[in-house]
Amino acid sequence: xSHAVVFDAVGGPxxxxxxxxxxxEPGTGEVRVRVLCIGxxxxxxxxxxxxxxxxxxxxQSRLGIEALAxxxxxxxxxxxxxVGDRVLVGPVVQQSxxxxxxxxxxxxxxxxxxxxxxxxxxxxTASWMAYFTAYAGLVTSGxxxxxxxxxxxxxxxxxxxxxxxxxxxxxxxxxxxxxxxxKEEALRDAGARHVVVGRDQLGDRVRAVTDGRGAALVFDAxxxxxxxxxxxxxxxxxxxVVYGWYDERPAVLPTRWPMNIVGHTNFTTxxxxxxxxxxxxxVAAGVRSGAFVPRIDRVFHGLDQxxxxxxxxxxxxxFGKVLIALD
Numbered sequence: 001x002s003h004a005v006v007f008d009a010v011g012g013p014x015x016x017x018x019x020x021x022x023x024x025e026p027g028t029g030e031v032r033v034r035v036l037c038i039g040x041x042x043x044x045x046x047x048x049x050x051x052x053x054x055x056x057x058x059x060q061s062r063l064g065i066e067a068l069a070x071x072x073x074x075x076x077x078x079x080x081x082x083v084g085d086r087v088l089v090g091p092v093v094q095q096s097x098x099x100x101x102x103x104x105x106x107x108x109x110x111x112x113x114x115x116x117x118x119x120x121x122x123x124x125t126a127s128w129m130a131y132f133t134a135y136a137g138l139v140t141s142g143x144x145x146x147x148x149x150x151x152x153x154x155x156x157x158x159x160x161x162x163x164x165x166x167x168x169x170x171x172x173x174x175x176x177x178x179x180x181x182x183k184e185e186a187l188r189d190a191g192a193r194h195v196v197v198g199r200d201q202l203g204d205r206v207r208a209v210t211d212g213r214g215a216a217l218v219f220d221a222x223x224x225x226x227x228x229x230x231x232x233x234x235x236x237x238x239x240x241v242v243y244g245w246y247d248e249r250p251a252v253l254p255t256r257w258p259m260n261i262v263g264h265t266n267f268t269t270x271x272x273x274x275x276x277x278x279x280x281x282x283v284a285a286g287v288r289s290g291a292f293v294p295r296i297d298r299v300f301h302g303l304d305q306x307x308x309x310x311x312x313x314x315x316x317x318x319f320g321k322v323l324i325a326l327d
Contacts, residue, residue, distance in 0.1 A: 004102030005306045008059035010050030013310035018303050019060070023104045026075035032106045033069035033089065037125040040309050040322040041065055042157075042221075042244055047095050048310065051248060054095065062099030066090035068115060068125040069100070078109045086115035088128040088280075091266050101306055103326065111270060113280040116287050123287070126294035126321040130162035131283040133243060133266055137219055138166055140275065141264040142241040146171030148216035151206055151233050153177045154246055155187055155195075158321040161295050163219050164191045169291045175206060175215060186319055190295070203232030214238060222246050228254040231261075246316075295320030301327060 002023045007015040026032045046052040047063050056063070067089045071081055081087065089105075089112050092098045098107045115124050138144040144167065152163045155176035167174040168191050176192035178184065184195045194209045196202060207214050214235035222230060224247025231254030234240055243264040245251070269275045286292035297318040300309040305324060313322045 002102060002104040003303055004062060004099075004105070005064075005303050006060045006062060007048060007056070008061075010048065010056060010058070012049070013307040013314070015048065016063075016307045016310065018306075021060075021102065024106055026073055026078075026106050028076045029078060029109055030075040030106050031071050031078060031081060031087075031109045031112065032073045032104060033067075033071055033087065033112075034104055035067045035069045035100055035102060035326055036086075037068045037121050037326065038064055038100055038324040039066035039090070039125050039129055040313050040324060041129060042246070042313075043091075044095075044101075045310055045314055054093065057096035061096045062101065062105075063095045064100035064102075065092040065095060066125070066129045067100035067105075068121055068128075069105075072104065074109065081109055081112065081114075086124075087112040088115050088124070090129055091270060093267060093270075101303065101324070103303070110273070113276065116284040118288055122296055122299060122323060122325065123294060125323055126158065126296050127283060127287050127292065129266075130158040130294060130321060131166065131286065131292055132269075132279050133159045134162040134166040134219075135279050135282050136266055136269045136275075137241050137243045137264045138163060138172075138217065139170070140269060140279075141243075141262050142217045142219065142239055144170060144172050144217055147173070149173040149175060149206075149210045149213070149235075150217040150219060151175045151177060151196075151215040151230075152192075152219045153230060154221040154244075155192065156180070156183045156319045157221065158294070159221065159243070161190055161320055162292070165286070165292045169286060172217075173210075175209065177202065183319060199226055199229050202229050206233035210235070217241065219243070223251040224249045225252050227251040228256070231259060232256055234259050296323060298322050300324045
């Protein structure tokens, strides 16, 4: 038996509870791992609330898409991973079955990569999904090039901050968008070339810092009815990469054309072993060189703090990553 966070009905953080669960032996293509640290991500919150595209299997649904762990055993057909290896798990596709909010979990080996060397557990956990999402969204889906101005919405989130680092590393020009003036200085310190506070006349203000052209790429996690305001900031025939929806209301289609709108999901990359390895090596090299410095906003300790971590993350005031350490 082991302990894991489960929920029997969709709802707020209060539905989460710690329960005793059986941990099966890994099947074909699976590994069983001991979890060291969990990354709290927006999909966790949406999944718990029943708002994620993949729905929970109730009762006793598990949750969680990202963790640092150690392999305890491996099933038939697993190659390239050994017992004792430190691995980064995620993004997990089927949270109900393979959710990582637990002491010991079974996950598909294809949804793991070898952990980075030279960084502690917290930094390693905080690096993976944030920088993986930023790299895959900006480069694989968005085609970001050196010199491109890129507008990053929800810039104080873990992915937003990672996107600033990735854009700078590739020679692009990061423009951070935030709703809070209190975060403006911190975003500049994090490497944003320009910071835009608030949504009023967003397009005009982005054009003012891009010689009237607008952003070649917009990296958007907001969506919702204000999506046309976001779209107004993109250059003619530029690209908007939509990778999330912090605003859960329906998005409104923009009327300003031509532009390209791309819906990004990390699962496209994880289904391609070569692309996944490329993304892992890109992130690992950036962390190792110091080009990528994940910002950790807060660390909760123990599975019994999962609900508190979800409440905190849902408030939206964090600057960087929220983690749950199992110590």
